Amino acid sequence: MADRVLVVDDEQNLRKVLAATLQREGYEVQVAADGEEALAALERDGADVIVTDLVMPRMDGLTLLRRVVARHPDVPVIVVTAHGRVDRAVEAMKAGAFDFVAKPFETAELKAIIAKAARQSDENAKNVIPEAPQEGTARRYTEIVGRGARMQELQQIIGKVADAPSTVLIQGESGTGKELVATALHEKSSRRDRPFIKINCAAIPRDLVEAELFGFEKGAFTGAVSSKPGRFELADGGTLFLDEIGEVPLEMQVKLLRAIQESEFERVGGVKTTRVEVRLIAATSRDLSKEIIAGRFREDLFYRLNVVPVFLPPLRERRDDIPLLVEHFRQKYNARLKKAVERVDDEALQALAAYSWPGNIRELENILERTILFAEGTTIRAADLPASLRQGGVAAEAPPLHSLSGPPGPLKEIVREQVQAIERELIMRGLEVTSGNVTRTARLLKISRKSLQMKMKEFGLREVES
Numbered sequence: 001m002a003d004r005v006l007v008v009d010d011e012q013n014l015r016k017v018l019a020a021t022l023q024r025e026g027y028e029v030q031v032a033a034d035g036e037e038a039l040a041a042l043e044r045d046g047a048d049v050i051v052t053d054l055v056m057p058r059m060d061g062l063t064l065l066r067r068v069v070a071r072h073p074d075v076p077v078i079v080v081t082a083h084g085r086v087d088r089a090v091e092a093m094k095a096g097a098f099d100f101v102a103k104p105f106e107t108a109e110l111k112a113i114i115a116k117a118a119r120q121s122d123e124n125a126k127n128v129i130p131e132a133p134q135e136g137t138a139r140r141y142t143e144i145v146g147r148g149a150r151m152q153e154l155q156q157i158i159g160k161v162a163d164a165p166s167t168v169l170i171q172g173e174s175g176t177g178k179e180l181v182a183t184a185l186h187e188k189s190s191r192r193d194r195p196f197i198k199i200n201c202a203a204i205p206r207d208l209v210e211a212e213l214f215g216f217e218k219g220a221f222t223g224a225v226s227s228k229p230g231r232f233e234l235a236d237g238g239t240l241f242l243d244e245i246g247e248v249p250l251e252m253q254v255k256l257l258r259a260i261q262e263s264e265f266e267r268v269g270g271v272k273t274t275r276v277e278v279r280l281i282a283a284t285s286r287d288l289s290k291e292i293i294a295g296r297f298r299e300d301l302f303y304r305l306n307v308v309p310v311f312l313p314p315l316r317e318r319r320d321d322i323p324l325l326v327e328h329f330r331q332k333y334n335a336r337l338k339k340a341v342e343r344v345d346d347e348a349l350q351a352l353a354a355y356s357w358p359g360n361i362r363e364l365e366n367i368l369e370r371t372i373l374f375a376e377g378t379t380i381r382a383a384d385l386p387a388s389l390r391q392g393g394v395a396a397e398a399p400p401l402h403s404l405s406g407p408p409g410p411l412k413e414i415v416r417e418q419v420q421a422i423e424r425e426l427i428m429r430g431l432e433v434t435s436g437n438v439t440r441t442a443r444l445l446k447i448s449r450k451s452l453q454m455k456m457k458e459f460g461l462r463e464v465e466s
Contacts (some may be wrong), residue, residue: 003118003450004028004045004439008038008052008064009080018051018110025111028449035059039067042075046439048121048448049098049114050077054088062092069096076117080105093234094195102226120203121448144180145328146321150313154181161308162188167260169245169305170283172312175360178283179243181310185281186239194238199231202244209252211268214259220269230267232259236276245305246286246297253298260304280305315357315364322353325361329368330380341375347382351390366446373444374429424459427452431461 005027009015012033019029030045032038034056042050050068054061065077076098081089089100098120099113144151161168162185170178179198186196204212211220215230231240242248248256259265264275282305291297315322326344334341344352357363371384382390426445434440442452455461 003048006047006050008032010056035064049117148320166307167280168308170310174285175362176312182241182281197235198241200243202247214265216268217270235278239279242282245282246284257301315360333372342378344380
């Protein structure tokens with residue numbers, strides 16, 4: 001039922017102590033002695049959070065971090081560094097680390113950071129963004145998939161504003177690719193070799209937002225055993241991406257506004273003013289105009305963020321791009337799942353194009369991954385797609401209404417029962433494909449291992465686990 005933490009350190013005693021501490025907290029812990037061993041464990045068993053030392057033989061922590069960021073960008077990496085080497089930890093943060101802690105560390109501080117990283121890992125699993133890989137480069141961004149008029153307009157906007165210092169506000173439904181656009185803006189700018197710091201505001205507890213954004217001084221609050229820079233400070237000279245900006249508490253918005261306008265702030269518990277030069281990109285799936293009317297978002301902050309507005313269309317408004325996305329995901333999951341699906345036939349493409357896609361590109365990707373996984377031949381046909389998708393309904397393999405017995409009942413109850421039946425069937429099929437391997441099944445279904453185990457317990461499937 002626990003999140004899986006991979007602990008990487010060449011000191012055996014530290015590995016044992018840390019593993020025992022985390023196990024008492026309810027985590028499932030795996031250990032590795034160096035970066036190479038850690039990468040092998042990650043590929044074999046997966047992980048929700050990685051905690052790694054920096055100085056290790058064979059492959060050090062910084063190299064491990066860069067490999068994880070390149071191949072498993074949704075897995076948060078926490079870096080542990082020796083006292084006095086905070087500069088290396090800051091370098092790691094700029095390379096994509098989730099956070100760092102200095103030795104000797106307070107157990108409570110490390111547990112709090114790991115808990116936060118586990119929440120971020122679960123949030124990442126819900127926000128998979130499609131990319132079109134480019135050969136010969138280690139960068140995550142190349143080109144946004146899509147050639148329709150809306151996407152051509154988007155590419156033009158990116159080209160015009162990428163190198164400007166102006167703040168960009170990306171708005172769009174969940175699953176439309178807001179993070180990918182933010183990455184494109186950074187990679188196409190002259191800041192591409194400077195830090196690109198991302199923070200999901202929805203994943204931060206309300207009372208920790210200020211410390212995350214602006215950093216804190218030693219002793220500023222319980223558990224602050226050392227000073228730590230915030231995301232603004234780490235992004236100095238580069239780009240700061242504030243995802244789900246609409247989730248920032250109202251009381252913090254005035255401080256955020258000042259930091260954006262004045263390019264300066266103070267750490268929590270500090271008196272020294274820090275100046276930074278940061279290009280800010282924000283994103284939200286909320287309608288901020290409605291949030292302003294409701295009193296949940298400051299109007300002055302909205303106007304400061306909305307210098308360059310970018311609107312991402314939902315997938316139902318860019319149906320011409322669906323064949324391109326289908327082909328992109330076919331290639332991606334052929335390679336990842338070691339399948340040999342050569343094509344998606346015309347009837348299946350028509351069914352995919354006709355569907356409303358409430359979950360947007362993320363939903364399309366999940367359905368294609370599942371369909372390719374269970375494909376028995378080299379061609380995906382309409383019959384291989386979820387039945388209700390072919391019928392234009394919700395994309396889940398729910399039984400047709402005529403199969404429901406008895407008189408109509410409460411709508412919510414009927415929907416809940418049908419959803420549970422679908423979830424149980426998909427989990428059983430996933431466990432069958434992976435020979436009962438819970439970790440691989442969770443990765444296949446794109447949910448956390450803990451969520452899968454809770455579902456298995458709910459549906460009486462725990463005996464299948466191995």
